[in-house]
Amino acid sequence: MDIVIPDFTPAIPEIFILSMACIILIADLYISDDNRFITYLLSLATLVGASLLTINLHTGESVLTFNGTFINDTMADVLKIFIYLVTGVVFIYARGYLQDRNMFKGEFYVLGLFGVLGMMVMVSAHNFLTIYLGLELLSLSLYALVAMHRDSQDASEAAMKYFVLGALASGMLLYGMSLLYGVTGTLDIAEFRTNIGQIADPNQIVLVLGLVLVIVGLAFKLGAVPFHMWIPDIYHGAPTAVTLFIGSAPKIAAFAMIMRLLVDGLGSIHAQWQDILIIMAVLSMGIGNIIAIAQSNIKRMLAYSTISHVGFILLGILAGSKAGYSASMFYTIVYAIMSMGGFGMVLLMSRAGFEADKLDDYKGLNERSPWFAFMMLILMFSMAGVPPTVGFYAKLSVLQAVVGADITWLAVIAVIFSIIGAFYYIRIVKLMYFDKPEDMTPITSNAEMRILLSANSLGVLALGIFPSSLLALCMAAVPNL
Amino acid sequence: MFSDLPLLSLVIWTPIIGGVLVLFFSKDEQANSARWISLAFSVLTFVLAIPLYTMFDTTTHQMQFVELTPWITTFDVNYHLGVDGISMPLILLTAFTTVIVVIAGWEVIEYKTAQYMAAFLIMNGLMIGVFSSLDAILFYVFWEAMLIPMFLIIGVWGGPRRVYATIKFFLYTFLGSVFMLVALIYMYSQSGSFGILDFHGLRLSLNEQIYIFIAFLLAFAVKVPMFPVHTWLPDAHVEAPTGGSVILAAIMLKLGTYGFVRFSMPITPDASNNLDWLMITLSLIAVVYIAFVALVQKDMKKLIAYSSISHMGFVTLGFFIVYSIIENTGNAQGAALGINGALVQMISHGFVSGALFLCVGVMYDRMHSRQIADYGGVVNTMPVFAAFMVFFAMANAGLPGTSGFVGEFMVILSSFKANFWIAFAAATTLIFGAAYTLWMVKRVVFGDAVNEGVKKLTDVNNREFFFLALLAVVVLGLGLWPAPLLDVMNATVDHLVIQITQSKI
Secondary structure (H helix, E strand, O other): OOOOOOOOHHHHHHHHHHHHHHHHHHHHHOOOHHHOHHHHHHHHHHHHHHHHHHHHHOOOOOEEEOOOOEEEOHHHHHHHHHHHHHHHHHHHHHHHHHHHOOOOOHHHHHHHHHHHHHHHHHHHEOEHHHHHHHHHHHHHHHHHHHOOOOOOHHHHHHHHHHHHHHHHHHHHHHHHHHHHHHHHOOOEHHHHHHHHHHOOHHHHHHHHHHHHHHHHHHHHHHOOOOOOOHHHHHHHHOOHHHHHHHHOHHHHHHHHHHHHHHHHHOHHHHHHHHHHHHHHHHHHHHHHHHHHHOOOEHHHHHHHHHHHHHHHHHHHHHHOOHHHHHHHHHHHHHHHHHHHHHHHHHHHHOEOOEOOOEHHHHOOHHHHOHHHHHHHHHHHHHHHOOOOOHHHHHHHHHHHHHHHOOOHHHHHHHHHHHHHHHHHHHHHHHHHHHOOOOOOOOOOOOHHHHHHHHHHHHHHHHHHHOOHHHHHHHHHHOOOO | OOOOOOHHHHHHHHHHHHHHHHHOOOOHHHHHHHHHHHHHHHHHHHHHHHHHHHOOOOOOOOOEEEEEEEEEHHHOEEEEEEEOOOHHHHHHHHHHHHHHHHHHOOOOOOOOHHHHHHHHHHHHHHHHHHHHEOEHHHHHHHHHHOHHHHHHHHHHHOOOOHHHHHHHHHHHHHHHHHHHHHHHHHHHHHHOOOEHHHHHHOOOOHHHHHHHHHHHHHHHHHHOOOOOOOOHHHHHHHHOOHHHHHHHHHHHHHHHHHHHHHHHHHHOHHHHHHOHHHHHHHHHHHHHHHHHHHHOOOEHHHHHHHHHHHHHHHHHHHHHOHHHHHHHHOOHHHHHHHHHHHHHHHHHHHHHHHHHHHHHHHHHHHHOOOEHHHOOOHHHHOHHHHHHHHHHHHHHHOOOOOHHHHHHHHHHHHHHHHOHHHHHHHHHHHHHHHHHHHHHHHHHHOOOOOOHHHHOOOOOOHHHHHHHHHHHHHHHHHHHOOHHHHHHHHHHHHHHHHHHHOOOO
16 A cells, blocks of 8 residues: 655645644743733734745645645635735734733634634635535634633624534535535545536436535625625624624635635536526625615624625626636625725724724714724725725626626626615715714724724725736636636 | 826826825814915916817817826726817816815815815816726726715815715715716627727617616716706705815816716717707706796705706707707708807806806805895995806806807707707796896895895905906906817817717617
8 A cells, every 4th residue: 555645835834824823822821911922923923924935835836735635726825815914914903902801812813823724724625525624624713713702791692603603504515515425426626527517317406406505505604695694793792803803814715615616616507506696696785785774883884794795706706707706806805905994993993991883983083083084984985886996996897797797787786786885884984074073082002003004994095096916916816717 | 398298197196196295284283284285286287287278289189198008907997098179178177176166265164174175186186087088997987086075075064964965965976877887897898998989989789879878877967967866966065165066066067968978979879869859858857947946046056056957958958959950951060069069068157157156155154144035235345246246147147248158059059950949948048047147146236235244244355356356257258259169179079970970880
């Protein structure tokens, strides 16, 4: 019996993150509360190290390893870089908030890093089991993160809900995968793709059933209607620092999961899943945007806004073209950046004993801090898709993919919902600029947060004026079909 | 010496950079620096725009001062600028109006002066960008970006119902534009380019044209605004600060009619031809019905706002009457007359309505009321101001010798070639326009001073005299000698008439 030693090179960043997470976990035990800063710096250094490794190991080719269960291609590299970036920013934004609430513990960072590892595995998965493995690693880290604030009833409730519903969705996904395995006899995505054409007629129904269950699982993780119920409650209940994490980086991983499962694996039966995605996209945009109007809590509002953005992400995928997939990828990355800024603002405004999660807390921000009011203005208009912010190009590129796929009516529906959506975004602007402040407490937050949040918002504006490079990057990253 | 400078880019970006710069002077004690910097940048922009006129080649319909750089390569979007005889005068109008607005807001705006000035400067650049874009996405970016500063101007410095008015304004215009976006993307999927000039040559079936026409109509009709989507305008005007009203009336409304000549008519000529009855009907409703609405207004700003809608009806009438003229006479000459008239009306209305809003602003600053009933006998205490007000009112009513007359007369003249009754209905505006404007002037300016407030009024100061006089000179100049304006437009309009009458099916 030959034992083949697999090529570890493509997975070096993953191995690095895993080792570092373990080291930090142990080192943190010996670090006193006063020196917790070291854990924080180590975690950031880990992310920087992983980015350097990913960039250095980038070959531009797609490499399979571990018996074809793990793939490293341009898309994986690009998505990983953004996952590091977003997570790094989350870590920095979260520090002040965690310190104020006595939650500045090593666990946050270690769990965050394990979450990153899970996302990286999802992004690079080339086998149904690897996808599931990555997903569970991510989900378990997130469940624990939500529950981190033990004294808070809301957080415990959210963690419980998240865990039960998440487990249910994972079960659906796993069941779908097992059906797909049943009809094709393989879990490997490349093999699956070739076997799918040879399925005997009576088994077609099993294939479709498997497909539907897989889509249910994916839709849950993304938060598409009708599997969106968890999003508002968990976003609301979780500590804002954790909401920030859940709301940004995992969307990138979820996009990768869709690309691997639906596009790579099930691409040949695109016609079968296109209609399902159309319905989910329309419902997500509709319900997300309409219900967001009724919210008075900004975290809930942003949660519903997430749902509507997911609808837009689905638009690009259902178009079924290279342009569509790269548009969705662009949208996902842009969304992660915008959502980072949006929740970042909530963190910036909060202080010990004050969550700043009511819409009314934003009243008269222009009087209190014109600079950050302007930053929030950019973010809100970007989420609404008004140029010259990058949110506009995200919408433009998915609409273009949809029109290119000859589903112009869907583009019309999408823009109608984006008008409805514009209302609640500009309501924030209204509160900040047109209303008088109710509380004049100066905004206290650490300098790194202020600088980074400004860079985040200005980045949204700068990418809106020069969107070309990011668009080209997404175009190059999506594999040719 | 200017020929190798990217003039259009300079005219677009100078005020935007100036606006950003002004934002750094946002402390209350720096308000004066903010004012002077804004004035400097707005004047500089206007000066930079002057070579566009002096170096303009009036013999060609081709785009001039063209700049072309790839911008978003993935979608073939270019940073493509250029002007022709239609857009160039509008750019000058925009740059000029911004200077006036900066001066008009000088002492009046005390709350967050820097932000106020910055919003107007940035908007100035964005509006010029709209007029000079030759790429559909670039156009759309400027078109939508403009909403943000205007949204803030009305919302922050507006009247008591400003929040309602500005959200209504934003959603209405956003609603219209997104459908245009879908139409633009559709044409891109057909032609593989976002170039507006490429769209002009794109063949489209009648069905496609009608859908695209309707999408454009939604975008532009809201901006013009045409009946029945005009209701945001009176609200926005009444609540906006004076400067906001001036920019809205003088330039924003022109963006809608500019869209018709740049997009709707050349891109979908067959649909425009088929649906011209709809456009003419809506225009006539605006001209006649809205004039009646204006007659009964009690608020001066509202009255002028309705008068704007009525006048803009003339512009759309002048554009879409073309098809019936050619059907009736086969003569492109008459058609060109209508379009020329409409374009002159656009420019003239920019000056006249802007001036009227400034007049109301001058009174409002003293009395804090816009109600006609609160005034009466203003002439007794403000004789110089009264003279200006009467003059601009006459221009608004279309008195010969003012710029208001030239455009209206040309449009009415050309509509006679199409249909007597259309011309008749349009001509009634000369009566109704005179009725509502002069009646307002009578109640506000003439008679005995009605109350203590009016008795205590002081006449215009130097600053106010300066901008009113400047506008009066322009209005009178264009009225007596419109030739410089018409010369610039001629070649472009002749080409446009050919373009919009060639079937694309």
